[in-house]
Amino acid sequence: MTRLTPTAARPTGYNGSSLPPHTGGGDDGRSGRDSDDRMPNYGERLRRARLGLAVAMTPIVMLFVSFTAAYLVRRGFVAFDLSNHAYVRTWLPVTLPWSWLLANTAVLILSSISIEFARRDLTRQSALAPLRSIPGVSLGHERHFPWLALTTALGLVFLSGQLWIWSLLAARGFHLNTGPSSSFVYFLSGMHALHLAGGMLALGFADVATLLHRSIESRRIVVDITAWYWHFMTGLWIYIVVLFSFAAQ
Numbered sequence: 001m002t003r004l005t006p007t008a009a010r011p012t013g014y015n016g017s018s019l020p021p022h023t024g025g026g027d028d029g030r031s032g033r034d035s036d037d038r039m040p041n042y043g044e045r046l047r048r049a050r051l052g053l054a055v056a057m058t059p060i061v062m063l064f065v066s067f068t069a070a071y072l073v074r075r076g077f078v079a080f081d082l083s084n085h086a087y088v089r090t091w092l093p094v095t096l097p098w099s100w101l102l103a104n105t106a107v108l109i110l111s112s113i114s115i116e117f118a119r120r121d122l123t124r125q126s127a128l129a130p131l132r133s134i135p136g137v138s139l140g141h142e143r144h145f146p147w148l149a150l151t152t153a154l155g156l157v158f159l160s161g162q163l164w165i166w167s168l169l170a171a172r173g174f175h176l177n178t179g180p181s182s183s184f185v186y187f188l189s190g191m192h193a194l195h196l197a198g199g200m201l202a203l204g205f206a207d208v209a210t211l212l213h214r215s216i217e218s219r220r221i222v223v224d225i226t227a228w229y230w231h232f233m234t235g236l237w238i239y240i241v242v243l244f245s246f247a248a249q
Contacts, residue, residue, distance in 0.1 A: 042217040042220070042221065045221055046220070046221050046224060049221055049224070049225050050224070050225065050228065053225050053228060053229060057229070057232055060195060060232075060236075063191070064188075064191075064236065064239075064240075067184070067187070067188060067191075068243065071184050071188075071243065074180050074184070075180075075181075075246070092178070092179040092180075092181050092182070093181065094169070094174055094181045094182050094185055095172055095174070096169070096185070096244060097165055097168045097169070100161065100164065100165050100168065101165060101241065101244070102241075103161070104158055104161035104162065104165065105237065105238065105241055107154055107157050107158045107161060108154070108158045108233075108234050108237055109234060110154055111150075111151050111154035111155055111158065111230065111234075112230055112231055112234040114147050114150045114151045114154060115147065115148070115151040115203075115223075115226065115227045115230050115231075116227055116231070117145070117147045118147035118148045118151060118223055118227065119223050119224055119227040121144060121145075121147060122216065122219060122220045122223050122224075123220060123224075125144075125216050125220075148203065148206055148207055148210060148223065149207060151203060151230070152200070152203045152204065152207060155196065155199070155200050155203065156200070158196070159193055159196065159197065159200075162189060162193050165189075166186065166189075169182065169185070169186075185244060188240050188243070188244075189240065192233070192236060192237055192240055195233060195236075196233050196237075199226060199229050199230050199233055202222065202225070202226040202229065203226055203230075205222060206219065206222045206223050206226055209222060
């Protein structure tokens with residue numbers, strides 16, 4: 001006679017397996033991590049944008065370092081004068097309009113301050129944005145000063161001032177091809193103005209994003225990167241002005 005041995009009941013899954021399928025927390029088979037990955041990570045985007053800006057500014061630094069090295073070498077260059085049978089320096093001092101130059105520098109410094117206020121204002125608005133989304137929470141109506149528009153206006157004033165300074169140099173007889181000293185003045189200031197014009201395009205994009213009421217986080221990234229680039233341009237201009245003080249000698 002055969003003895004029947006009872007066996008323990010085993011839970012079976014949907015496919016006859018011994019374990020039920022893993023659903024990852026019960027949100028229709030989607031894990032919470034996958035859902036978080038689809039959320040826009042503005043902090044990570046900001047860090048990547050800043051890293052990209054640092055990489056983009058590296059060749060600009062190398063460019064102006066090369067200009068400085070060429071300037072120092074050319075400034076000490078001497079040539080042999082056949083009439084006097086002696087070595088003479090060919091560097092022609094440039095008479096710079098220092099009053100206009102310093103005034104234009106002050107304008108650029110003010111624009112750097114104004115864009116920093118714009119950056120901090122957007123950072124504060126971004127921090128308060130989650131509180132505004134809570135039902136029943138009111139932070140009141142805030143009036144924001146148009147710092148970006150002020151920065152744009154000051155940037156245009158600075159570029160216009162550069163054109164005016166170049167016209168004053170031309171009126172004093174210093175042109176691009178007058179000599180190596182005046183060539184360096186035109187070339188350094190012109191390259192700086194060209195790079196600053198790129199910052200003006202970024203400012204215009206930020207102004208348009210503000211007028212179109214784009215998301216606060218997207219505007220924050222644009223303004224943050226533009227602000228740091230603008231600070232870099234301001235510091236670079238101060239360095240150029242100091243270099244001009246030697247070129248004028």
